[in-house]
Amino acid sequence: MSEEQHKADHRGRPSNDEFRAFIAASWAPRSTDKPAQALAAPYAALRRAAASAAFPGERLVIPAGGLKVRSNDCDYVFRPHSAFAHLTGLGSDREPDAVLVLEPRQDGSHESILYFRPLAGRDTEEFFGDSRYGEFWVGARPGLADIEDELALSARHIDELAEGMGKDVGSTGIRIVRDGDRDLTAALDAVRDGATATGETDEAGQTQTIRDRDDELAHFLSTMRLVKDEWEIAQMRDAIRATATGFDAVIAGLPQALAHGRGERWVEGIFGLHARHQGNGVGYDSICASGDHANTLHWIKNTGDIASGDLLLLDAGVEVDSLFTADVTRTLPVSGRFTEAQRKVYDAVYAAQEAGIAAVKPGAKFSDIHDAAIRVIAEHLHAWGLLPEGVDVETTLDKDNGNYHRRWMVHGTSHHLGLDVHDCALALREEYMGSELKPGMILTVEPGLYFKADDLLVPEELRGIGVRIEDDMLVTVDGCENLSAAMPRTSTDVESWIANSRGLTAMP
Ligand SMILES: [Mn+2]
Numbered sequence: 001m002s003e004e005q006h007k008a009d010h011r012g013r014p015s016n017d018e019f020r021a022f023i024a025a026s027w028a029p030r031s032t033d034k035p036a037q038a039l040a041a042p043y044a045a046l047r048r049a050a051a052s053a054a055f056p057g058e059r060l061v062i063p064a065g066g067l068k069v070r071s072n073d074c075d076y077v078f079r080p081h082s083a084f085a086h087l088t089g090l091g092s093d094r095e096p097d098a099v100l101v102l103e104p105r106q107d108g109s110h111e112s113i114l115y116f117r118p119l120a121g122r123d124t125e126e127f128f129g130d131s132r133y134g135e136f137w138v139g140a141r142p143g144l145a146d147i148e149d150e151l152a153l154s155a156r157h158i159d160e161l162a163e164g165m166g167k168d169v170g171s172t173g174i175r176i177v178r179d180g181d182r183d184l185t186a187a188l189d190a191v192r193d194g195a196t197a198t199g200e201t202d203e204a205g206q207t208q209t210i211r212d213r214d215d216e217l218a219h220f221l222s223t224m225r226l227v228k229d230e231w232e233i234a235q236m237r238d239a240i241r242a243t244a245t246g247f248d249a250v251i252a253g254l255p256q257a258l259a260h261g262r263g264e265r266w267v268e269g270i271f272g273l274h275a276r277h278q279g280n281g282v283g284y285d286s287i288c289a290s291g292d293h294a295n296t297l298h299w300i301k302n303t304g305d306i307a308s309g310d311l312l313l314l315d316a317g318v319e320v321d322s323l324f325t326a327d328v329t330r331t332l333p334v335s336g337r338f339t340e341a342q343r344k345v346y347d348a349v350y351a352a353q354e355a356g357i358a359a360v361k362p363g364a365k366f367s368d369i370h371d372a373a374i375r376v377i378a379e380h381l382h383a384w385g386l387l388p389e390g391v392d393v394e395t396t397l398d399k400d401n402g403n404y405h406r407r408w409m410v411h412g413t414s415h416h417l418g419l420d421v422h423d424c425a426l427a428l429r430e431e432y433m434g435s436e437l438k439p440g441m442i443l444t445v446e447p448g449l450y451f452k453a454d455d456l457l458v459p460e461e462l463r464g465i466g467v468r469i470e471d472d473m474l475v476t477v478d479g480c481e482n483l484s485a486a487m488p489r490t491s492t493d494v495e496s497w498i499a500n501s502r503g504l505t506a507m508p
Contacts (some may be wrong), residue, residue: 024123034149035142040089040154040322043231045112046226048087051104052110054220059169060102060110061188062087062221065178067132067193069094075132077281081180082323082419083221088151091322092280095141099161099184105171112153113160118143123416151383165191174216183288224428225418227440232418233474235324236442240483241470242278242318243326246271247487250314254306255332263306264288271316279318281306283325284421287315293454294466298412310334311342314464317421327421327444328484329470336498338491341461345449346491349467352447353378353489356413360437360445360473360480369435370413373447378405380449407457409411414443417472437475442483
């Protein structure tokens with residue numbers, strides 16, 4: 001058999017017309033039921049309307065992105081670009097290569113058109129022969145009419161995209177979310193070159209490039225997510241509820257995690273099981289850090305053992321099918337009881353978190369949260385004699401003086417949370433750190449203290465202790481709601497949580 005023939009047979013290509021007819025025949029008719037409209041559809045329509053109003057007369061291109069190769073002929077599970085998910089309401093694994101186009105109308109509004117790859121007929125080679133997209137291999141997809149009903153927008157075949165892109169939109173032009181699909185962006189750049197080199201200028205009088213104009217669109221779509229609508233808030237509640245289930249399961253599984261060795265991986269697996277079971281998966285790689293590993297801020301290798309005297313820092317969140325994710329951290333005494341030194345550090349971080357949470361209210365600045373929490377951290381470090389001689393709390397908090405406390409807490413206290421774990425990342429500093437908190441914003445409050453095992457500046461009893469406590473806060477009209485409050489936070493409540501899980505009565 002030639003290499004060519006072998007390949008052909010391996011991939012199931014028809015060897016003759018008879019085979020093709022055989023494959024295409026005698027399947028039950030497809031369902032003609034109209035799919036229900038997605039619950040997210042009306043909210044997605046409002047978001048598209050906002051984008052339309054911001055860019056009248058312009059064609060806006062928001063790609064879902066394509067499949068990413070993991071290795072050879074295996075792809076990663078598909079996750080659409082967050083801007084695409086937000087504007088369509090499509091979530092987990094939908095729809096690779098799709099492109100949302102807001103097509104300008106004469107009256108300044110836009111028609112929403114979803115170009116995608118609809119289900120192929122059973123008489124096509126794709127049906128049985130295409131291992132990346134074919135129904136035999138990866139399952140059925142909706143047809144054009146199905147997705148129009150589901151999302152309440154217009155749908156066209158992806159093969160018509162090039163023609164749609166080529167239509168003249170006059171002098172105002174086309175914008176694309178560049179990191180959505182790099183190939184499509186490159187193709188569009190080639191087409192747009194002539195049209196946009198006309199020397200348009202921005203507010204500061206600088207000549208705008210194509211990229212600048214695209215970045216304005218991405219920035220708009222990112223900052224649009226700063227304040228969540230009621231549907232998004234409900235998704236976040238679901239994500240956090242599922243996350244609490246995962247944390248409960250981890251606590252219940254700690255005895256096995258110790259017994260099996262490589263306990264951090266065991267914990268990652270237990271949380272991942274519940275994330276995958278209840279949602280789309282984890283919203284980011286879980287940090288399962290026992291003992292000194294907790295002092296590596298993004299410890300996602302999770303290769304370590306868990307010892308009974310350790311603190312286990314678990315930073316994990318479930319991403320639900322709509323792709324909204326929780327982001328919660330608890331630091332758990334594996335034995336069920338904090339040692340005196342562990343409790344001292346834990347209670348300090350808790351006090352800092354309480355101060356941070358108290359600062360979450362409308363009208364306060366986003367940066368007030370960090371300022372409040374880090375002051376409490378600095379006070380404890382000073383009281384424990386860890387700051388250099390002559391450096392008091394005010395001195396270390398003064399940015400011009402070097403922020404000595406950052407040796408033990410280098411990260412920020414808060415970030416926006418939503419479709420991305422670090423949501424609204426394209427917001428400018430004044431729209432993020434410097435902005436006022438508004439009802440509907442969802443953000444984390446997550447101070448920590450990290451004393452590395454080899455830190456000779458700290459007393460020996462504190463070395464190897466790392467603590468972070470992280471909750472997800474919704475800004476309300478008169479303050480905030482801790483969406484993750486179901487997961488215990490104080491040192492005594494955490495001990496009771498573990499004791500209850502083991503069927504023991506909590507220590508008084
Ligand atoms: Mn976080």
